[in-house]
Amino acid sequence: MKNVTEQLTAEHRNILRVIDEVLEECQRLECGGTLNPEFIEHTIDFIRNYADRYHHAKEEKILFEAMLENQDCLHCNPIPVMLHEHEESRSFVRNMEKALQEKDVPAVIANAHNYCRLLQGHIYKEDHILYPMAEEALDDSQKETVLQRYREADSKTLTVETVKGYETLFAN
Numbered sequence: 001m002k003n004v005t006e007q008l009t010a011e012h013r014n015i016l017r018v019i020d021e022v023l024e025e026c027q028r029l030e031c032g033g034t035l036n037p038e039f040i041e042h043t044i045d046f047i048r049n050y051a052d053r054y055h056h057a058k059e060e061k062i063l064f065e066a067m068l069e070n071q072d073c074l075h076c077n078p079i080p081v082m083l084h085e086h087e088e089s090r091s092f093v094r095n096m097e098k099a100l101q102e103k104d105v106p107a108v109i110a111n112a113h114n115y116c117r118l119l120q121g122h123i124y125k126e127d128h129i130l131y132p133m134a135e136e137a138l139d140d141s142q143k144e145t146v147l148q149r150y151r152e153a154d155s156k157t158l159t160v161e162t163v164k165g166y167e168t169l170f171a172n
């Protein structure tokens with residue numbers, strides 16, 4: 001049986017690792033530490049390019065689409081909530097960027113915090129509810145199509161080296 005969520009789950013682990021670093025940075029700032037604009041810029045870049053353009057895009061344009069074609073998923077469809085949370089996460093990032101430009105540290109902390117908490121819950125729901133539902137609902141030939149489309153999307157979105165860079169961000 002093919003698996004269409006293994007890669008996405010591995011991407012979640014990379015996103016959660018960066019989120020832990022960001023929450024630690026928030027704590028440092030809350031204790032009176034000075035703002036490190038570079039750290040926040042790297043965080044925003046990671047969220048926009050890796051978490052959103054690379055990861056969320058595969059969910060929205062490929063996996064969720066495939067699930068919606070399948071009647072089994074429609075009786076308790078969690079996809080609109082997932083899409084809404086993606087949108088909400090984008091607005092926290094826009095606010096984080098604005099707060100950084102204005103050097104408004106409490107707003108940087110609040111928006112970074114909101115983003116991290118939202119994504120932790122979002123990823124939990126995907127890993128435990130939505131992804132198992134996808135594995136259950138799609139047959140092998142639909143899964144093959146999804147996997148093929150992931151490969152096409154990945155090759156157009158980021159280079160292998162860039163992905164590696166994001167996957168080791170803040171790692172040392």
Ligand SMILES: [Fe+2]
Pocket residue numbers: 056059082086122126
């Ligand atoms: Fe998602």
Ligand SMILES: [Fe+2]
Pocket residue numbers: 008012055056059123126
């Ligand atoms: Fe996800």
